[in-house]
């Protein structure tokens with residue numbers, strides 16, 4: 001059993017601290033925001049993460065997990081100090097903002113009175129471990145106190161973070177002090193995962209390279225999707241066919257609206273920035289970002305291709321969160337899409353199973369006119385009297401909707417499936433004009449002007465689409 005202090009009770013800190021406590025360690029989580037700590041003590045979590053609430057409760061009751069705003073209390077007698085504060089994009093060029101990491105390092109230095117290993121979990125630019133060491137050394141209250149710094153990047157996904165912590169594909173540790181790295185490795189031994197021990201810079205780079213590679217896979221399949229759509233192939237089947245090749249793998253080959261969230265966008269930007277600063281020209285990373293941005297625009301183009309103008313239209317949006325099983329709205333595709341759709345003069349009906357509150361806040365922050373947005377109670381309410389329905393987040397509950405009921409309640413039966421959760425044939429049979437992402441199996445774009453659903457389609461097209469054009 002070790003005594004551990006975790007600095008930062010965001011999503012990484014809270015999951016790490018709680019899971020380490022669950023492994024039998026004594027863990028104290030420190031945060032500088034008193035209300036957050038107060039709420040955590042009452043069992044109220046700042047984030048939605050499946051399984052986490054129960055785990056926090058269990059470990060608090062077992063007196064293995066504690067929350068405090070006091071560094072003195074957190075650092076008291078601890079063997080390990082995990083730094084898990086956020087590193088948002090700080091500069092207009094995409095560089096990481098190190099402010100919170102630096103201030104955590106200073107606070108540790110001011111309070112540390114015994115040997116401890118400082119483990120950095122935050123995603124920091126390559127070389128930051130040295131910066132942290134320097135800050136601590138130059139601010140130590142008791143200058144003779146020895147300490148070690150180890151980089152231990154996290155690979156948790158939001159929505160499955162607890163499961164990911166408990167079953168990691170690998171644990172990466174980097175340090176100039178190999179003995180310290182091996183002591184941290186002991187903490188992770190019960191997880192029975194491969195442990196890679198390397199130098200500090202390499203460990204920091206493994207994190208960026210991993211996220212950038214996954215983002216590249218997504219942009220790659222999205223580019224293939226665009227080609228599929230034009231040439232008449234189906235990207236979903238292309239991905240399946242590719243995925244069986246062990247060298248490729250099926251994961252992260254879902255074409256759609258591209259990546260969002262607090263990690264991929266920020267980390268690809270930061271890596272490109274580091275490369276630029278080093279005098280390199282990271283062409284691939286820039287292409288990955290460009291393709292990702294274009295995917296979001298593409299759904300709005302699809303809408304316009306079918307509806308003509310969006311002025312006066314009502315568009316239904318299913319899903320706000322950047323991906324399912326989270327209420328996180330950071331860099332969510334929904335924000336851009338809603339901004340563009342409303343700026344074209346449309347009204348939006350929206351529903352998300354978990355992210356309605358955070359979604360509303362995010363849209364407000366972005367300066368989107370809230371009068372143009374109606375928050376609904378469920379997917380069926382969203383669809384009512386809409387000119388088109390847009391699937392933005394692939395929540396499970398959107399995968400088994402009564403689509404006939406949905407179609408019958410819409411003003412015009414247009415379905416843009418930004419996450420490819422439905423099949424074109426089936427949706428066409430139900431009378432939808434269906435467009436997926438990269439699924440070149442549907443008929444060519446059809447223009448339906450707003451308010452006029454009759455006489456626009458050729459008779460043959462109506463038959464192919466099974467569309468009830470005289471529904472109004």
Ligand code: UGA
Pocket residue numbers: 123154155156157158159211214218251252253254255256257258259260261262263264322323
């Ligand atoms: C990501 C990584 O997967 C984690 O390993 C890493 O620890 C984390 O970033 C981080 O750096 O903190 P996360 O952002 O939670 O995790 O989400 P992912 O599940 O990786 O999805 C990221 C985005 O890619 C989502 O918007 C998702 O919709 C999109 N995506 C994912 C696709 O568009 N297609 C896919 O095939 C997979």
